[in-house]
Amino acid sequence: KTYKIAVVKGDGIGSEIVPAGVSVLEAVAAKHNFSLDTTDFSWGAGHYLKHGEFMPSDGIEQLKAFDAIYFGAVGLPAVDDTLPARDYTFKVRTQLEQYVNYRPVKLFSGVKSPLRDKTEKDIDFVILRENNEGEFVQNGKILYPDTPNGVAVDTSMVTRLGVERIAHYAFKLARKRRKHVTNVTKSNTLIYTLGFWDKVIAEVAEQYPDVTYTKMYIDNASASFVLKPEVFDVIVTTNMMGDILSDLGGAIMGSLGLGGSGNINPENNFPSMFEPIHGSAPDIAGQNIANPIGQIWSAAIMLEHLGESEAAQDILAGIEHTTAKGNLTKDLKGNATTSEVAESVVAFIKAN
Ligand code: NAI
Numbered sequence: 001k002t003y004k005i006a007v008v009k010g011d012g013i014g015s016e017i018v019p020a021g022v023s024v025l026e027a028v029a030a031k032h033n034f035s036l037d038t039t040d041f042s043w044g045a046g047h048y049l050k051h052g053e054f055m056p057s058d059g060i061e062q063l064k065a066f067d068a069i070y071f072g073a074v075g076l077p078a079v080d081d082t083l084p085a086r087d088y089t090f091k092v093r094t095q096l097e098q099y100v101n102y103r104p105v106k107l108f109s110g111v112k113s114p115l116r117d118k119t120e121k122d123i124d125f126v127i128l129r130e131n132n133e134g135e136f137v138q139n140g141k142i143l144y145p146d147t148p149n150g151v152a153v154d155t156s157m158v159t160r161l162g163v164e165r166i167a168h169y170a171f172k173l174a175r176k177r178r179k180h181v182t183n184v185t186k187s188n189t190l191i192y193t194l195g196f197w198d199k200v201i202a203e204v205a206e207q208y209p210d211v212t213y214t215k216m217y218i219d220n221a222s223a224s225f226v227l228k229p230e231v232f233d234v235i236v237t238t239n240m241m242g243d244i245l246s247d248l249g250g251a252i253m254g255s256l257g258l259g260g261s262g263n264i265n266p267e268n269n270f271p272s273m274f275e276p277i278h279g280s281a282p283d284i285a286g287q288n289i290a291n292p293i294g295q296i297w298s299a300a301i302m303l304e305h306l307g308e309s310e311a312a313q314d315i316l317a318g319i320e321h322t323t324a325k326g327n328l329t330k331d332l333k334g335n336a337t338t339s340e341v342a343e344s345v346v347a348f349i350k351a352n
């Protein structure tokens, strides 16, 4: 079997960690008897500086021809500050209906969490970030910006369909895990959008009597990530809260560079996209020191989605083996390079 993969390295460290991830994918494909037909797309903020857009206008159509998209990150500070920065990521996630942003949080062997007393059994949960609507619909305006009367508005939006589908995904996933869903919300103050969000999730919860359900406000959830992460199994939350919480999730794993994710269209109407949780890290780009594990983990999540479960497990075992040996990049206080970490995962896959 051959999978057609669109590879979008993006900006910053993307050109270091994506090839690292592709080398792991190639090793595992050879071993598990499938092949990858990859096509590179040089899209992102660099593309914007040259062509005035993050991707060509038919970019989404081009992506539809693939089985999956393997992505690094896009963005450069200079481009972020140009309004409006209609970027690549939001466009792909919404137009390809990747409404689930699946972001697991766990401890790898040999990596110490900054939460000193917490171990592997305490930190093992999944953040499901609603990925298509909420705070990030980019519906707003700025009026009279250069006058004393300047005012700006962003309108958040949630729909019944949008909440129901992410909620069903959460409860189904919980059934395969420890059967607990936490809705992270802020409906005590965002009374309309999140009041409705809570109501719809509570209705869906009733259809899964075997799964326990709790509602927790984002402020408390942030503290709980640090003080008692063991209370979480599956978290379902909105686009912006999920974005912020996943960086906190990365931090309690030991580094942002460890987090992998999938932007998933569960119905497979369109290809899904797999990327690390972090951005393009321009502050460390070009030095071969970025941690490639989040990117490599994203490759495992991609293979799991494509139905290559054994290959996905093999990648995870390769990551565990690498971290357990103390083969760590600078963010984890080690001195391994990006390529050495990838080579170690590849060597494990070939040898086992
Ligand atoms: P960032 O996630 O790129 O970096 C935050 C901090 O974490 C930096 O100190 C960075 O060096 C470190 N870090 C991130 N990934 C790492 C890795 N693999 N190994 C070691 N250290 C790592 O967030 P920041 O700085 O806020 O954004 C940089 C650019 O990335 C911006 O232009 C932003 O818009 C973009 N961005 C893009 C995303 C995407 O394409 N999905 C997501 C988040 C940010």
Ligand code: MG
Residues within 6 Å of the ligand: 243, 244, 247, 277, 278
């Ligand atoms: Mg983010």
